[in-house]
Amino acid sequence: MATVxxxxxxxxxxxxxxxxxxxxxxxxRWSYFFLVIFAIFSLxxxxxxxxxxxxxxxxxxxxxxxxxxxxxxxxxYVGLLTSNQFLRFFWNSAIVSIFVVTITMLISVPxxxxxxxMRFWGSAVLATGVFLTYLIPETLLFIPLFxxxxxxxxxxxxxxxxxxxxxxxxxxxxxxPFCTWIMIGYFASIPxxxxxxAIIDGASWxxxxxxxxxxxxxxxxxxxxxxAFTVSWAQFLYPLVFTTSTDxxxxxxxxxTTLIKGDVFNWGQIMTGALxxxxxPLIIYAFLMDxxxxxxxxxxxxx
Amino acid sequence: xxxxxxxxxxxxxxxxxxxxxxxxxxxKSTVAFLMTLPLILLIATLVIYPAFYALHLxxxxxxxxxxxxxxxxxxxxxxxxxxxxxxxxxxxxxxxxIFKAVLGFIIAHFVHNIPAKGxxxxxxxxxxxxxxxxxxxxxxxxxxxDPSYSAFNYTLSFFGIGPIPWTGDAMWARFxxxxxxxxxxxxxxxxxxxAALKSVPEQLYEAAAIDGANWWQRIWYVTLPxxxxxxxxxxxxxxxxTFANFDIVRILTAGGPxxxxxxxxxxxxRIGIEGSDIPxxxxxxxxxxxxxxxxxxxxxxxxxxxxxxS
Amino acid sequence: MADVTLRKVVKRYDEVEAxxxxxxxxxxxxxxxxxxxxxxxxxxxxxxxxxxxDISDGDIMIGGDVVNDVPPxxxxxxxxxxxxxxxxxxxxxxNMSFGLRLKRYPKAEIKSRIxxxxxxxxxxxLVDRKPKQLSGGQRQRVAMGRAIVRNPKVxxxxxxxxxxxxxxxxxxxxxxxxxxxxVRTTTVYVTHDQVEAMTLADRVVVMNHGRIEQIGTPNELYxxxxxxxxxxxxxxxxxxxxxxxxxxxxxxxxxxxxxxLAFPLPLARAVRYQNIPRTEKLLLGLRPEHVTEAKxxxxxxxxxxxxxxxxxxxxxxxxxxxxxxxGSQVCGRVNPNADAHDxxxxxxxxxxxxxxxxxxxxxxxx
Numbered sequence: 004m005a006t007v008x009x010x011x012x013x014x015x016x017x018x019x020x021x022x023x024x025x026x027x028x029x030x031x032r033w034s035y036f037f038l039v040i041f042a043i044f045s046l047x048x049x050x051x052x053x054x055x056x057x058x059x060x061x062x063x064x065x066x067x068x069x070x071x072x073x074x075x076x077x078x079x080y081v082g083l084l085t086s087n088q089f090l091r092f093f094w095n096s097a098i099v100s101i102f103v104v105t106i107t108m109l110i111s112v113p114x115x116x117x118x119x120x121m122r123f124w125g126s127a128v129l130a131t132g133v134f135l136t137y138l139i140p141e142t143l144l145f146i147p148l149f150x151x152x153x154x155x156x157x158x159x160x161x162x163x164x165x166x167x168x169x170x171x172x173x174x175x176x177x178x179x180p181f182c183t184w185i186m187i188g189y190f191a192s193i194p195x196x197x198x199x200x201a202i203i204d205g206a207s208w209x210x211x212x213x214x215x216x217x218x219x220x221x222x223x224x225x226x227x228x229x230x231a232f233t234v235s236w237a238q239f240l241y242p243l244v245f246t247t248s249t250d251x252x253x254x255x256x257x258x259x260t261t262l263i264k265g266d267v268f269n270w271g272q273i274m275t276g277a278l279x280x281x282x283x284p285l286i287i288y289a290f291l292m293d294x295x296x297x298x299x300x301x302x303x304x305x306x
Numbered sequence: 307x308x309x310x311x312x313x314x315x316x317x318x319x320x321x322x323x324x325x326x327x328x329x330x331x332x333x334k335s336t337v338a339f340l341m342t343l344p345l346i347l348l349i350a351t352l353v354i355y356p357a358f359y360a361l362h363l364x365x366x367x368x369x370x371x372x373x374x375x376x377x378x379x380x381x382x383x384x385x386x387x388x389x390x391x392x393x394x395x396x397x398x399x400x401x402x403x404i405f406k407a408v409l410g411f412i413i414a415h416f417v418h419n420i421p422a423k424g425x426x427x428x429x430x431x432x433x434x435x436x437x438x439x440x441x442x443x444x445x446x447x448x449x450x451x452d453p454s455y456s457a458f459n460y461t462l463s464f465f466g467i468g469p470i471p472w473t474g475d476a477m478w479a480r481f482x483x484x485x486x487x488x489x490x491x492x493x494x495x496x497x498x499x500x501a502a503l504k505s506v507p508e509q510l511y512e513a514a515a516i517d518g519a520n521w522w523q524r525i526w527y528v529t530l531p532x533x534x535x536x537x538x539x540x541x542x543x544x545x546x547x548t549f550a551n552f553d554i555v556r557i558l559t560a561g562g563p564x565x566x567x568x569x570x571x572x573x574x575x576r577i578g579i580e581g582s583d584i585p586x587x588x589x590x591x592x593x594x595x596x597x598x599x600x601x602x603x604x605x606x607x608x609x610x611x612x613x614x615x616s
Numbered sequence: 617m618a619d620v621t622l623r624k625v626v627k628r629y630d631e632v633e634a635x636x637x638x639x640x641x642x643x644x645x646x647x648x649x650x651x652x653x654x655x656x657x658x659x660x661x662x663x664x665x666x667x668x669x670d671i672s673d674g675d676i677m678i679g680g681d682v683v684n685d686v687p688p689x690x691x692x693x694x695x696x697x698x699x700x701x702x703x704x705x706x707x708x709x710x711n712m713s714f715g716l717r718l719k720r721y722p723k724a725e726i727k728s729r730i731x732x733x734x735x736x737x738x739x740x741x742l743v744d745r746k747p748k749q750l751s752g753g754q755r756q757r758v759a760m761g762r763a764i765v766r767n768p769k770v771x772x773x774x775x776x777x778x779x780x781x782x783x784x785x786x787x788x789x790x791x792x793x794x795x796x797x798x799v800r801t802t803t804v805y806v807t808h809d810q811v812e813a814m815t816l817a818d819r820v821v822v823m824n825h826g827r828i829e830q831i832g833t834p835n836e837l838y839x840x841x842x843x844x845x846x847x848x849x850x851x852x853x854x855x856x857x858x859x860x861x862x863x864x865x866x867x868x869x870x871x872x873x874x875x876x877l878a879f880p881l882p883l884a885r886a887v888r889y890q891n892i893p894r895t896e897k898l899l900l901g902l903r904p905e906h907v908t909e910a911k912x913x914x915x916x917x918x919x920x921x922x923x924x925x926x927x928x929x930x931x932x933x934x935x936x937x938x939x940x941x942x943g944s945q946v947c948g949r950v951n952p953n954a955d956a957h958d959x960x961x962x963x964x965x966x967x968x969x970x971x972x973x974x975x976x977x978x979x980x981x982x
Binding site: 197199202204205206210215221 | 666667668687688689693694695697698699700701702703704705714715718719762766
């Protein structure tokens with residue numbers, strides 16, 4: 004009995020398809036061949052970032068083989084990591100992302116719970132509305148929002164434009180709808196009996212959420228958090244429009260506006276900055292890939 | 307159904323007249339409303355209001371002091387650049403989405419083909435373009451496309467090709483922008499298709515194989531019909547995102563050369579923010595609404611259909 | 617501990633009435649089973665007692681107090697769900713103590729209650745495991761443990777055994793009965809399985825289409841069903857119904873089944889059915905155990921006849937036989953040694969002392 008199960012776990016394709024094993028071998032070879040090509044296509048830009056980041060300006064302008072580092076140096080990394088300006092960008096990005104993730108989860112988790120479980124008047128319409136909001140791109144709203152904040156500044160004297168914290172108001176419009184949507188999916192997949200058991204055990208709605216739903220849907224919470232973080236970290240349009248002073252900039256805009264000075268491109272530093280800017284999402288992805296992918300597919304599959 | 311039950315409950319409770327403030331605060335619908343209130347406020351003030359504010363802005367003159375009706379739109383219709391942008395936006399979105407969808411489907415199939423053990427590793431590598439912030443990865447592409455130091459041209463020169471003006475010539479610049487967009491977006495399709503492929507029951511393929519279907523027929527008669535819904539939704543999603551794209555074009559070409567890669571978002575930014583003509587910029591961005599609305603309606607229909615099926 | 621009373625309880629969804637006016641008195645310590653086909657309103661009734669569904673009309677009382685507007689947590693009830701509804705992120709002990717912890721019971725008290733319940737259910741060594749690590753039967757025990765530690769006025773069971781395989785179901789059935797004998801808590805138990813209902817209940821409530829068909833002890837329901845529905849729902853294999861009418865032959869009341877077949881009624885039955893019009897369309901209800909092979913010695917009230925069997929099903933301790941009479945299939949139970957074979961003729965005996973006579977139109981047992 005035990006041997007049979009072990010046999011099943013091992014690659015038994017050959018046994019299963021018998022005479023087709025030759026075809027399968029060829030199909031596999033072709034698959035690997037194309038996967039290698041696609042992987043090269045996918046990884047060329049990031050690898051090229053890394054290659055360039057290890058070169059000195061002299062080597063870059065010497066027009067030697069661009070795909071190889073002849074005199075590796077860390078001078079670009081040292082230069083950026085000791086530059087107050089660059090550290091400021093990194094710090095701004097980190098602060099903005101952490102705050103936005105917190106705000107997003109505080110808004111979307113209770114809302115998703117209410118929409119998934121506490122059917123009330125208009126809840127179905129609201130759930131659809133959340134989904135539609137997620138479909139509205141930021142490129143549609145940045146102009147009216149810019150004008151809105153300018154007007155608010157004129158009326159109240161509260162200066163929001165060109166302050167990093169304006170991003171704390173703007174980013175949730177991108178993160179909250181999607182996070183709410185995927186949390187609705189995760190919460191809806193929890194059996195109804197579980198909250199009924201909690202209610203009979205004497206839990207209030209809030210207690211049901213905090214002590215049952217959040218722990219049970221924890222993978223969803225992680226997926227939503229990752230999403231909110233990567234969106235806030237990567238956002239480019241809003242900071243480009245709403246912040247201009249160098250001390251208020253976040254990573255993507257900071258790198259592009261300060262390292263590109265007129266026509267002088269310091270490519271070594273730009274690639275280093277880009278790589279450092281890409282690092283946090285990549286690191287999170289490397290460690291939490293399954294949650295990342297779950298969140299990605301949940302949005303559309305958990306409709 | 308639950309709603310109705312709730313309403314009758316509410317009616318009954320009202321009839322019994324035991325409602326005090328304390329009771330009301332403990333009531334399910336009140337709690338639920340309070341829990342969704344931040345969400346409602348956020349959507350109302352930062353999404354719905356600005357959307358209508360854009361409509362208002364589009365009817366003002368450049369200094370935003372006078373109502374000019376539809377003359378901003380009339381002005382746009384008379385400008386050649388506007389029609390160029392319309393054309394480019396459509397070409398950009400449609401071409402990129404088709405290639406992303408096809409490429410994603412092919413890659414997903416190859417990943418699905420190899421033994422399950424190695425799939426994770428490949429999937430992990432192939433999704434990297436989607437994970438890197440597009441603004442950062444586009445910088446790498448910009449450097450790969452550099453007019454004088456292009457690593458691509460260096461490589462192609464060994465085959466006697468080039469140098470190719472990747473971002474300097476109108477047609478090549480359009481090609482480059484679309485290429486980068488495909489590079490960023492294809493992994494997303496791959497992941498979605500892969501999830502869908504995994505959900506097709508193995509017995510269906512076995513049944514098809516017994517019925518004598520060849521490899522191609524299995525894809526055509528089993529895989530595609532089973533994945534139709536996910537293909538539709540992913541494509542529509544991508545259509546919206548691609549149509550409204552900003553980062554890639556802005557960083558790679560900034561709309562150049564001579565406005566030949568501008569799409570709605572980048573042109574609206576150029577006019578509205580850089581050119582300080584907010585009403586005209588708002589008018590430009592509003593042209594994205596119809597196509598987005600159509601895509602959204604189709605997505606919603608599909609999502610609801612899926613909801614009803616389950 | 618307390619009694620539960622339902623007064624004209626109604627549940628309406630939209631225009632559909634799921635429960636159409638239920639009156640039910642459940643005494644303290646009693647074990648009552650609600651049984652019926654799916655969609656008969658039994659689960660809805662239980663959920664209204666629990667407070668998980670609002671009552672559209674009528675009153676529910678627990679321990680003498682009307683609880684219509686009392687939220688579930690204040691009704692002092694505990695419920696065991698069909699799919700156990702164990703909190704997957706908590707250990708067995710945490711699952712069982714969740715309600716007590718919410719009510720801020722002292723730690724020592726919680727611990728002693730868990731220990732007691734775990735001992736009673738024989739799950740002492742499982743208390744630190746997560747639900748995922750448990751088998752179906754163990755999860756079922758934990759779900760019951762969660763109800764027991766609360767020491768509530770009423771236990772509510774919603775089809776608790778239907779996710780278990782047949783063998784385990786029998787075992788857990790006995791387990792539930794044992795627990796009830798120990799704790800003596802008033803229990804309302806919902807199931808669609810009539811065997812479960814018969815074996816567990818002090819009293820069984822048979823429901824159909826949102827109404828109560830009959831309330832009674834298992835024996836009452838089996839031997840004195842009030843309607844055709846109850847008669848056919850209780851018992852397996854189900855009661856046979858053969859179209860018939862009454863006829864006076866030579867001054868004796870007979871029940872006529874076919875043109876050639878009529879049985880004289882035993883005296884007690886003849887008296888009971890005397891006033892039924894002879895033209896009325898009736899059904900003769902006979903349980904399979906009252907259709908057996910003919911014995912050599914005639915007994916009063918037992919009539920014999922010849923038939924040809926369609927199918928036989930040897931069960932070991934008995935053989936089920938099927939034959940056709942007036943277009944309806946009839947099932948009987950014969951001794952495994954009887955000469956019963958597929959397609960073979962056999963002389964059978966019907967025990968009319970245990971017959972039922974039903975009105976074919978209304979389904980009422982006469």
